[in-house]
Amino acid sequence: MRLDIVRVTKTFRGKVRALEEVSLTVPGGILGLLGANGAGKTTLMRLLTGLIRPNGGQITIGDHDMATADGRLAVQRVLGYLPQDLGVYPDLTARQFLDYVALLKGLDDRPYRRRRVGELLELVNIADAADRKLRGYSGGMRRRVGIAQALLNDPELLIVDEPTSGLDPEERIRFRTLLSQLAERRTVLLSTHIVDDIAQTCTELAVLGRGRLIFRGTVSDLTERANGNVWSLVGSGPAPSVGTMVSALPHDGATRYRIVAATRPSADAQPVVPTLEDGYVLLAQQHSLTAAESAA
Amino acid sequence: MTALAATARYELRMQLRKPAIWIATGLPFGVYALFAVLGSDSTGLRRHWYEISPKLWVVEALGWFTPALPMVFGIVLADRLVRDRKLGVAELLDTTPTNRGARLVGKYLGACAATAVPVAVVYLAGAVVFAVWRDQPAALWWSLAAFVMIVVPLLLLAGSLSFLGPQLMPTPLFRVLIVALFFWAGATEVESEFPSFAGTVLSLTMDYPLGVFFDSANATTGPAGVALDFLRPQPTTGTAVLSLALILALAAAILWMAGALNARTSE
Numbered sequence: 367m368r369l370d371i372v373r374v375t376k377t378f379r380g381k382v383r384a385l386e387e388v389s390l391t392v393p394g395g396i397l398g399l400l401g402a403n404g405a406g407k408t409t410l411m412r413l414l415t416g417l418i419r420p421n422g423g424q425i426t427i428g429d430h431d432m433a434t435a436d437g438r439l440a441v442q443r444v445l446g447y448l449p450q451d452l453g454v455y456p457d458l459t460a461r462q463f464l465d466y467v468a469l470l471k472g473l474d475d476r477p478y479r480r481r482r483v484g485e486l487l488e489l490v491n492i493a494d495a496a497d498r499k500l501r502g503y504s505g506g507m508r509r510r511v512g513i514a515q516a517l518l519n520d521p522e523l524l525i526v527d528e529p530t531s532g533l534d535p536e537e538r539i540r541f542r543t544l545l546s547q548l549a550e551r552r553t554v555l556l557s558t559h560i561v562d563d564i565a566q567t568c569t570e571l572a573v574l575g576r577g578r579l580i581f582r583g584t585v586s587d588l589t590e591r592a593n594g595n596v597w598s599l600v601g602s603g604p605a606p607s608v609g610t611m612v613s614a615l616p617h618d619g620a621t622r623y624r625i626v627a628a629t630r631p632s633a634d635a636q637p638v639v640p641t642l643e644d645g646y647v648l649l650a651q652q653h654s655l656t657a658a659e660s661a662a
Numbered sequence: 663m664t665a666l667a668a669t670a671r672y673e674l675r676m677q678l679r680k681p682a683i684w685i686a687t688g689l690p691f692g693v694y695a696l697f698a699v700l701g702s703d704s705t706g707l708r709r710h711w712y713e714i715s716p717k718l719w720v721v722e723a724l725g726w727f728t729p730a731l732p733m734v735f736g737i738v739l740a741d742r743l744v745r746d747r748k749l750g751v752a753e754l755l756d757t758t759p760t761n762r763g764a765r766l767v768g769k770y771l772g773a774c775a776a777t778a779v780p781v782a783v784v785y786l787a788g789a790v791v792f793a794v795w796r797d798q799p800a801a802l803w804w805s806l807a808a809f810v811m812i813v814v815p816l817l818l819l820a821g822s823l824s825f826l827g828p829q830l831m832p833t834p835l836f837r838v839l840i841v842a843l844f845f846w847a848g849a850t851e852v853e854s855e856f857p858s859f860a861g862t863v864l865s866l867t868m869d870y871p872l873g874v875f876f877d878s879a880n881a882t883t884g885p886a887g888v889a890l891d892f893l894r895p896q897p898t899t900g901t902a903v904l905s906l907a908l909i910l911a912l913a914a915a916i917l918w919m920a921g922a923l924n925a926r927t928s929e
Contacts, residue, residue, distance in 0.1 A: 415757045442759040449757075453750020457676045469668035470758035470765075515754070 367428045367444070367522045367553045368393050369414070374423030376409050384409040386577045387423070396549035398564035398585075399557040400646060401574035407557040408450050410574070411527045414555065415447050427523065443472065446521030450528045450557075452512035456501035460492055460511050463500060464518065471519040486514035489544070491537070505532040513541060517548075524554045530563055542567045565642040573646065575653045585642055592640035592648045597625045599635040606631045610647050626651065665760035666768040673742070673772025678779060686738050688780030716792070716801035720808050721876040723788055731813060732847075732866045735777055735820035736827075736840035742773045743924065744828045766825070766921045774821040778813065785809060808876060812868045815906055818913040819866075825920035829927065861886060862893035863905035864912070874902035 369392040376385040385406045401407045412418045413425060416438035428444075430437035454463055464483045473479040487493040490510040500508065509532045516524060526545070530538045545567050548554055556567060564571055565585060573581035573588070581588060597609070602620040605611060609627025616622075624638070625631050626647045677683055714722070743766070746752040755765065789805030792798065820840070827836035847859035847866040859865050861882035873881030874897050883897035895901045 412753075417753060417756055439759050442757055445757060445759075447754070447757045449750070449753050451750045452754060453746075453752070455672075455676060455749065455751060457679055458672070462672070462675075466668060466672045467754070467758065470665055470755060470760050472759060 368426075369523075369553065369555075370424075370426040371410075371414075372424045372426075374410075374413065374420045374425060376406075376413060376418065377421050384577055385413075385420070388574070388577075388579045389423075390572055390579055390582060392553060392555065394553050395570065396545065396554040396556060396568050398568035398571035399555060399574065400561065400564055400571055401559065402650065403559060404576075405574040406577040407559075407574055408527055409577075411447075411449075411525055411555070411557055414525055415445060416442055441523065444519070444522040446516035446519065446524040448512045448516040448526040448529050452508060454500045454503075454508055454511060457499060459497050459499055460487065460503070460514075461496045463511060464515055467515045468518045473518065482518060483514075486517055489517070490514045491540070506534060506537065509533055510537070513544075522552050524548060524552060525557075526555070527557045528559070529556065530558070530560060538563075539566075561643040561646055573649055575650060580653045581649055588645035588649065589640055589642045590645070592626060592644040594637060595626055595628055595648050596638050596640045596644045597627060597631055597635040598638045599623050599625065599632055601632075608632075610651055612644060612647055664764065664768075665758075666764040666771075669765045669768030670772035670775070673769045674776045675772075677742070677773055677776030683738060683776060684780050687734055687777060688784055692784045716796070716798040717804045717876060719792055719796075719798075720789060720801055720805040721872065721878045723785065723792075723805070724808050724812055724872075724876075725878065725880055730844075731781070731816045732820045733841050733844040735774075735817050736824050736844075737837045738777050739773055739821050739824035740828050740833050740836050740840070742769065743825045743920065744833060747927070762925055763921050766924060767917070770821055770825060770917060774817050777821070778817055781813060782809060785813070804876075811871050811875060811906065815909045815913070816866065816868065819909055819916070822913040822916035822920060826916050826923065829920065829923050857889035859890070859893070862890060863895070863901060863908055864893060865905075868905070868909075870897060870902040870905035873897050874899055 369390070371388060371390040374385055374388045375383070377383045388406070388410065399407050399410065409418070413420055413432070414427065416432060419433070425432040427437075427441045430440045432438055432441065455466075458466065461483060464486065465479065468479045468483060473482060484493070487496045490513050492507055492510050492514075495503070495507065500511065503511070509529070513526075513529060516526065524545075529545070530541055533541060542563060545554055545556060556563065558564060569585055571581070571583070571585055571588065572579060596612075599606065600617050600620050600622050605614065605621075606623060606625060608629070608631035609625045611623055611625055613624040614621050624644075625635070626644050630637075746755070746769075756762065786802075786805055786809065789801050793801040823840065823843075824836070827839065830836075831839070844866055847864065851860065860867070861869055861884075863870055865882075867881075869881040869883050872878040873883045881897075883894065883901075885891045885894050885896075895904075
């Protein structure tokens, strides 16, 4: 299912500009949406689900224009959505909650609905706790219920906002694998600020910064951008003040720093092979520099 | 199954499991009814136990409940709509291919039905006891009619107020205000110098239907020579039906406003 977002702007209460002239095309498969908190990712997700309307621009999903009520309804019929802050009814069990959402998604056939709910409870590994009230669920377990509800109608378009937050490492790997498998025959939009989730799941990504699209391309494109800009150095004094420090690890009584900087931070700094995270950090650095220059 | 039916079903299920529903509505009325029936011979329902017709008995019994019903219903139902947003469920449900209005009505009907259950259990159980003890099966039909004509409209009005009010103000404040509304629109004296809905076709003690359809001696109807008398016509079948229709129309209008406001807030 193809997504076409053309020059979309969203302003809240007439003042806060959450998105500005964002244009993005997703032909299918899985796309990672990366950005810092407040970059506009969740606003974009909510626009795509029809929860809110843009102030300008156009969103077309498949053949459906999201500006019309019919278009939004048609998209919602094939949509699976996991919001960032998923709420549940604490007085229902996981099975009942999924049954209710399934009914709202139009799964009217009772035997099929029951079977589908059962399958998904197994898939997200909460079948044993399925008849316990959601009140007693941990954050990670609720997240898994959220993932299950998003898949109830076998969606053609799956939009997941920070899906792995609260999951333990094993569950995170499991869910990432599931997402990749799901993307084989549908469109998946994965919004996150966890770079590793994108590195392990997506080949294509878009990066939002301060409400604008600042990158659209492949994971390797963004990674390669940082070539020659990533440095490793060992020191025991104060941390280097040049560039952006990506990591600091204890190393033989000193500290090994990984730094993203356009110039060599010190004479003993050695260039290292970049990762996606380095590419993202460099992009964010460049973008904030550009934004500061524009403001000046 | 439609969104309306599914939402009503699950709302009913969730509300009925809340101990607060049973404690807030069933328990006080149960205790009240117990005192009324088993109290001394000179007071309470026992006074008329062997004297009055089944129709009068059900009205007397309902008279013990009616004045407090809108207040209790309003307090119990006050959090039902706003809690979806507080819990964060609303965002998820709003992305399902359903009509938001249908879900709102389903929620409203489910919540109102669940709130009615404890009152119905106590009231109708009382009617069964009376019917069996006095060998008067007519008490069952009269109690059912009184429940539908008096309790249900009050519940629907209190329910719609509870869906609108907490969207405009904090829920605890709404709960205080609905108590004040109940005194103003029903429990004050008609002759009070302060203009009120008491004894009018919009009275929250349902004076017109109680007086006209059930011959209640406690119902205050007709012109009283005070402010808002244009709302106190002569009691006839027509004005009693008008009273019921006005209360139901008011409930529908307030629910519509609650839905419109809820949709606007979601945006």
